[in-house]
Amino acid sequence: MGLRIALAVAALAVAGCGEDRSRPAAKEPAFVAVESPDTGAVKEVAAGRDGSSDREPRPAGRFRTAAVVRRTTLRAAPAGKVVARIGRRTEFGSKRVLAVAGERNGWLQVTASELGNGEHGWIRASSARLGSTSVWIRVDRSKRLLTLRRDRKVLRRMPVAVGRPGTETPLGRFAVTDLLLTQRSDSPYGCCAVALSGRQPKLLPGWPGGDRLAIHATPNPETVGAEASLGCLRGHAGDVRVLMRRLPLGAPVVVVA
Numbered sequence: 001m002g003l004r005i006a007l008a009v010a011a012l013a014v015a016g017c018g019e020d021r022s023r024p025a026a027k028e029p030a031f032v033a034v035e036s037p038d039t040g041a042v043k044e045v046a047a048g049r050d051g052s053s054d055r056e057p058r059p060a061g062r063f064r065t066a067a068v069v070r071r072t073t074l075r076a077a078p079a080g081k082v083v084a085r086i087g088r089r090t091e092f093g094s095k096r097v098l099a100v101a102g103e104r105n106g107w108l109q110v111t112a113s114e115l116g117n118g119e120h121g122w123i124r125a126s127s128a129r130l131g132s133t134s135v136w137i138r139v140d141r142s143k144r145l146l147t148l149r150r151d152r153k154v155l156r157r158m159p160v161a162v163g164r165p166g167t168e169t170p171l172g173r174f175a176v177t178d179l180l181l182t183q184r185s186d187s188p189y190g191c192c193a194v195a196l197s198g199r200q201p202k203l204l205p206g207w208p209g210g211d212r213l214a215i216h217a218t219p220n221p222e223t224v225g226a227e228a229s230l231g232c233l234r235g236h237a238g239d240v241r242v243l244m245r246r247l248p249l250g251a252p253v254v255v256v257a
Contacts, residue, residue, distance in 0.1 A: 031180035031193065033093035036249040061132030062151055064100035065250030066108050072127035074114055078107040083121050084114040092178045092195065097249035098123070099175035099197075100130070111175045113197040113212065118172050136252040137215075137243075139233060141169055144225050146215070146233060148246060156242055159225040160215070161234035167202050169231050174198035174213065174253045179244050190217025191237045192244050196253055200231035215253075216240060 074084045090096050090113075102109040107122045115121050135155075138147045141162050148155045163169040178195035193216035200211045207230070217237040218224065224236055235243075 030183040031092060031189075032183060033090075034179045034181055034244070036095065036097065036179060037245055037247070061134045063133050063136060063250075063252050065131045065133060065248070066098045066100050066110060066123070066125075066128035067131060067250075068096040068098065068123070068128050070127050072123050074110075074112055074121040074123055076121065078104055078122050080122070084112070086112070086114065086123075090178055092180060094178040094180075095249060096177075097131070098128070099250045099252055111173070111197050113177050113195075113199075115197075117170055117174070117198050117201070131250070133248045133251050135246060135248060137247070137254065139169075139253065139255040141171065141255060141257055144227075146235065146239075148243065155246065156239070158235050158239035158242075161218070161223045161226050161228040163200075163202075163229050163231040164227040167200065167204065167230045169229070169233060169255060170198055170200060170213070171255050171257055172198065174255070176247050176249055176251045176253060179247065179249070181244075186219070188219065189214070190219055190240065192217055192240050194240070194243050194247060198253075202231065204230065215243060 068086060068088050071085065071087045073082045074086050075081060076083050086096060088096055098110040098112055100108050100110055101120050103125065106125050108125050108128060109120045109122055112121055134151045136149055138149065139145070139160065140147075144160055144162050146158050146160045148158075174196045176194055177197050180193045180195060182189050182191060182193070193214045196213045196215070198213040200213060203211055213232055215233040215235060217240040218234040221236055224234055228234065
């Protein structure tokens with residue numbers, strides 16, 4: 001399915017997306033959020049108040065997702081301390097679709113950008129619509145290689161720039177939160193960016209941007225395949241456009257050494 005532009009327009013500040021700091025900094029580029037493609041979205045199942053499904057079978061994809069359908073609280077544990085309040089949309093205007101890591105007695109354990117790397121929170125199952133996907137990304141940091149997969153099948157391999165020494169791309173498991181088109185021809189993010197739930201803990205002193213990680217294009221394609229970024233993953237525009245077409249929101253992104 002083609003990408004359909006959403007109504008919300010937002011600005012994205014991500015950590016490892018800076019270009020050469022000796023160059024004058026461009027104004028923070030505006031982004032338009034686009035809807036997630038249907039690719040990999042095998043089935044959605046409405047969750048009841050107790051977390052059970054009112055339709056069978058359960059989502060058939062390898063990785064479960066949860067689309068938030070009403071404003072709710074993100075908690076540190078089931079019925080535990082409130083970490084954040086989240087709604088149906090992200091701060092960039094996308095539908096909020098969370099990766100599901102587990103469930104317990106009407107609660108879903110999820111990955112969210114409001115949490116630290118490697119942390120999980122909990123939302124009530126009744127506040128979300130369950131789905132699933134078999135599409136995911138594996139990034140080999142040492143080889144500077146991103147592989148888009150459906151289950152074990154390789155859909156595409158692409159070289160990427162990774163974080164340079166001192167601002168290495170964090171390792172771990174993250175999730176896709178937003179698919180964003182740039183609105184500036186001079187954007188340091190190129191045509192587009194896939195925002196991730198992860199954050200860069202190794203920010204440079206005085207760095208004016210945020211700490212969110214992303215996979216994005218670049219106006220400096222010669223840096224692709226090098227240790228060149230402040231933590232984000234930079235790819236060629238054609239490759240990143242493929243990710244925009246194929247990745248569903250909530251898809252896992254695993255970065256290994």
